[in-house]
Amino acid sequence: MSNSNAKGNRRERELVNELDARGFAVMRAPASGAATDRELPDVLAGDGDVFYAVEAKSSAGDPIYLTGEEVEALVYFAQNFGAKPRIGVRFDREDWYFFHPADLHTTDAGSYRVKKEKALADGTDIEELTGESEKTGLDDY
Template identity: 80%
Template sequence: MVRNEKGDRRERELVNRLDEAGFAVMRAPASGAATTRELPDVLAGDGDVFYAVEAKSSAGDPIYLTGEEVEALVYFSQSFGARPKIGVRFDREDWYFFHPSDLHVTDGGNYRVKKETALADGETIPDLKAVGEADDSDSDVEGVLQAVAQGVLSVEEATEMLS
């Protein structure tokens, strides 16, 4: 089976965009028909957050993924310790990302992303980058709450620190 040249080009483009955003990134050339193992198209991480991405592109028609593709991505992501993302790119648009649970499921058990949904609701590469930074603030909140629980900080001091 010959791989889709446009799809390969789009995957390389995604790798370059993620690299420019500061992620360590690699394309999994063994994804698709080249192996019996189900691998995501792209792996990306910045030390704080890690993503396994199934990348799809379209001229403008809705993008469909099979239930098996999405299940394989979620399974790999859980095993690897990454966040699963479906990356979609429509012609003349940017890349947009979705967690599999945020996609529309068809009656046949497949997943669909429409262009207008991607533009309205999709995460961008800067959004993906911001998740790791946001996780740092989440750990700060946890630290403040632990200090309250241990009696090191009063509730008032904690409220002031977190506002």
């Protein structure tokens, strides 16, 4: 396992623990050997009222990129599962921030990009995501 992979797994476990601590039932999808060719979201979380399918990405500071396929697979799974699709991003020494795929910048090549400044300025933090903060607005989709 490469170093960045190990770090990604550690970050995912961190996210799972944070959601768990906030009363969500959480599952990490298996990274490989999935039953279908379609990508599975990294994390599934629900508290009985709201359900999220999360694609989790972390970076030292460079922009985070997702392929169009990754995002399409997430949205497809979330819709069929009855969950809200979210991209979770975490930059070093920062918290997790969440975006609906429609709110991400799309590149000319058809991939999706999140810059650190954008995450800090516009991302939904975990308190907001889990309903621990009054500031909502993601309920629309």
